[in-house]
Amino acid sequence: MFALSACASDGPFEAESLEGELGKDTPAERAGLGFTREGALERASPVGGERARQAEAARVVRELWEVAGARGAPGEAWTFDYQVHGGALTLLSFRRTTPGQGMGASVEWSTFSRELTRSLSTLVGVKPRRLRFTLERGPERWRFDLETVRGPVAVQARTVPEALPGASGPQLSDALAVARQLLPASRVPWQGRVHERARLQFEGLRLHPEVELGVFEVQEGSGRRSAPESTDLRTPVVKALLPFANAVGSRTVEVELEGRHERGEAEPRWRVVAATTLEPAPPPEAMEDIAREYRAMQEDILRRWREEVKDSARLAGVWSFEQLAYWYVGGFIAKGALGAMEAAAPTVVSVLGRGGAKAAQWFRTVLIRTPPAEREALQRIWMKVEAEGLAALEAGEQAELRHILAQVEKALHEPLDRQAKKRLRQWARREYFETVNPRLARELGPLRMEAYEIHHRVPLEYARVFPRMEINQGTNLVAVERTVHRSINRVWESVGQQSQRLDSRQVEELSRVIDQHYGSWFHRIHVPAESASALAAAEQNALRAVKALLER
Known part of the structure; x- marks a missing residue:
């Protein structure tokens, strides 16, 4: 229900067909697989019997x-x-x-x-x-x-x-x-x-x-x-x-x-x-809230390893990005691998070292920014670690793992590509209406919801200057009616070529300008005809404020 229309972009808006892109998703992503409330792994097909x-x-x-x-x-x-x-x-x-x-x-x-x-x-x-x-x-x-x-x-x-x-x-x-x-x-x-x-x-x-x-x-x-x-x-x-x-x-x-x-x-x-x-020691504090999800992934990895499904190509679509993220973060922490990773991926280590579900959600966005070939190689190597331990990695596999982590680190400081943006908007829309603000979803109903889009207060275009931020975290997501979002986009577009030179402080200041002038339309049902003049005034005021900031 929440994926009936594409989330508008933050920046130059381009009408995009969500239906065409869904065909590129893995089966696990299309099914929205994650974890149950009890921490068990959701699966596309039943197991056991x-x-x-x-x-x-x-x-x-x-x-x-x-x-x-x-x-x-x-x-x-x-x-x-x-x-x-x-x-x-x-x-x-x-x-x-x-x-x-x-x-x-x-x-x-x-x-x-x-x-x-x-x-x-x-x-x-x-x-x-x-x-x-x-x-x-x-x-x-x-x-x-x-x-x-x-x-x-x-x-x-x-x-x-x-x-x-x-x-x-x-x-x-x-x-x-x-x-x-x-x-x-x-x-x-x-x-x-x-x-x-x-x-x-x-x-x-x-x-x-x-x-x-x-x-x-x-x-x-x-x-x-x-x-x-x-x-x-x-x-x-x-x-x-x-x-x-x-x-x-x-x-x-x-x-x-x-x-x-x-x-x-x-x-x-x-x-x-x-x-x-022997009864194991309690999980590290950084893993307490993801321990069950991590163990569920461990079991699934071992089951597939016993079945000798070691070719990552054969595993395409088995797990969702959410499941993989919980598995990696849990494994990196539980196996004490973060110290060895720090030289190749300092930003990754600094965020994952905090642990918890927030780190796993952040790493999910990291995975979507990582090229498919490198994601598959990481999955193949870490499956071996899970099944046989870090000591089982050969010298060539250790070097390959360091190279992959270095590429992951590099991608964090580069602009998101078009496909990554589309995926992040899909996730933002679903999670906002399902988790962040389900009350608004109920008030709108499925038909009216088509006219509402998810605004990223810090836009996806600037994720590169906030490498440690989970760009889809709830506090960064706002539901607004489509005409309001288009007005917001025009304000961001007014930055023009200067957008390539903005630092994190400047982006935050611009975000606060948007909040100040458009906040009355955030998370609310809006009838465009009733406040057209107010919206136009808000846009002009925001444009002037942005111009003043950029000229300082």
């Missing part, structure tokens, strides 16, 4: 088997905590609560999975809650229990169910490298037992190779003689770590391992007996 929820349940059963079921001894008991959200299941922690004794009848995977999978997807549901699976090993089979436990919604939890692929080559390599650090340094005494604790860091889909080793203690055995070890000992550890890669954002997982050597066995056995995703 019953089949995806079933796949989630099947994956959970496999994780329970790999960690506990395949090697459990009679009497053993485990708990696994998962966050449910929208049917997606994210592993938060697991712990062996009771050790087993001896050897019972072997349990087949088919029996284990059949008993647990049958109705799991239905029992899980879609409402946000924490679920605890309790597994107890009897002489011949596992017994299961499922209950809801109290706890906040985990910030690293996924919200869209999907059929996750198996571990990728890089993920397996990461887990093997970590297991290699944990096990060889922790020799198991002959017929003894050791306990080890460590902290691991996940970034997106990747597990950092650096391990923060913690407590290591020999609980049984003298330690004078060590049991022999082989590379096969790492397999149970790897399988226990991989499920934690299926979460969102940066997170720390604390793991506890047990190494045990039994009489008569050739080598020791290693198991991860507990693992917990």
Whole structure:
């Protein structure tokens, strides 16, 4: 409704057809995609579904088997905590609560999975809650229990169910490298037992190779003689770590391992007996009001990365400028990238360093001023950072990122091109009537609204002298009837060739002149025939005032 007519320009007015330009928008922009009130990502098409929820349940059963079921001894008991959200299941922690004794009848995977999978997807549901699976090993089979436990919604939890692929080559390599650090340094005494604790860091889909080793203690055995070890000992550890890669954002997982050597066995056995995703620190103050939106974009990026949609051309139209802006600003701040960006883009860093939704809205206008090829390159590089971390960027990618940021910085100090102006006017019109002044929209109604345009108090033509200003911020937008706006445009046009030499102080003074002489028509319903003479007088007075300012 709010896009029935083009917003008039600030400066030389040229009648433009909005309909022709809309065909150049991406599908996401035409759909007006952004975020819901709860911070969830709006999408052009639905995601998830019953089949995806079933796949989630099947994956959970496999994780329970790999960690506990395949090697459990009679009497053993485990708990696994998962966050449910929208049917997606994210592993938060697991712990062996009771050790087993001896050897019972072997349990087949088919029996284990059949008993647990049958109705799991239905029992899980879609409402946000924490679920605890309790597994107890009897002489011949596992017994299961499922209950809801109290706890906040985990910030690293996924919200869209999907059929996750198996571990990728890089993920397996990461887990093997970590297991290699944990096990060889922790020799198991002959017929003894050791306990080890460590902290691991996940970034997106990747597990950092650096391990923060913690407590290591020999609980049984003298330690004078060590049991022999082989590379096969790492397999149970790897399988226990991989499920934690299926979460969102940066997170720390604390793991506890047990190494045990039994009489008569050739080598020791290693198991991860507990693992917990630690509660993250609150977001930086600069990110508090955009944290939810940023996490929603993180999840969508990881989902597409898993699907190997890494070609930016294939992603055209998937996200709107608003969604991308929240993602970039959130990522730059959360990953501590602003310091490294300052030399190439000091203005960008100074604004984004303030953080918050206002910084994201400002960066949206920056993106529209950036050439499409550079926007696509930035999107491609930052997707890799989101999925694998800043350290994953190669030297050539780091240089390309610095070049893109330098070009973004340069564009801030140059005039807006015609396409950027048209897009900013479209956004200004929609956001003014939807957010800034919906009351006026209701009073006008859709038909009368066609005669009203959005005036930028600081015109788009002068955005270059206010590089840190969000030119579409609410305080810079005014709704006026078309004849009033044309009169305002004539006043600005009277500046002529001097417009190229105006600085920010002079533009602000001229803006105050416009406010002084036309303010009575701002944000109000106006009937042109009733105040034609008053409007003409206002224009003449404003022209004289502008001339006087320019002659000083």
